[in-house]
Amino acid sequence: MPDLHDKPEPEISPAPETQQTGISRRGFLKGVGAGAVTATVVPAVWLSHAENAAAQTSPMGVTDASIQLKVNGKIHTVQVEARTTLASALRDRLDVTSPKLVCDRGECGACTVLIDGKTVYSCIMLALDAVGRDITTVESLASGETLHPIQEAFIEKDALMCGFCTPGFVMAVKALLDANPNPTLEEVKRGVSGNICRCGTYPRVFEAALEAARKMKKGG
Ligand code: FES
């Protein structure tokens, strides 16, 4: 009877990311989760994601770096740790508080921002991964006292109750209308399907998105 424990271990090729940097994303995140970011691990990630980052390891072993993030058209220099999410960098370092933290695990969409025009859950994106990308939040929409047509439509259609989900929905609608200025109701529903509203304002959000499309076609 052959002993199963004698079976040779199968050879597994390293994933492409591991081959390039010498560290896999899984390995990196594990290290961060254990609070064990080492000086040998972090620079590989730094260099692949943030050419202008200056990494430093404190006596406590916490490694942080100075990176530049382009938020709503402006470049900001931010000090982040390897584990810092984009949501945290925006809210806690830059005082850009429209992305809300509700689930903090990529399920509800309250933290939605646009990265290069596409919706992203900022609570599950590392700040490092946003280096060199265009980050857009609700703060960019109004022009002085004049609200963006999407914001106006949300108010006119009463599309919010507690409001925690609203900035995420507004950004999802913005991404949708930028890509498709004349959506059907079905397309609106699909466009905001990554966002959850605990208060159940969905029908009004859909109406607001359609009204915003009408307003934007008329030029605001
Ligand atoms: S807070 Fe980011 S998806 Fe819920």
Ligand code: FES
């Ligand atoms: S308005 Fe309360 S969660 Fe949507």
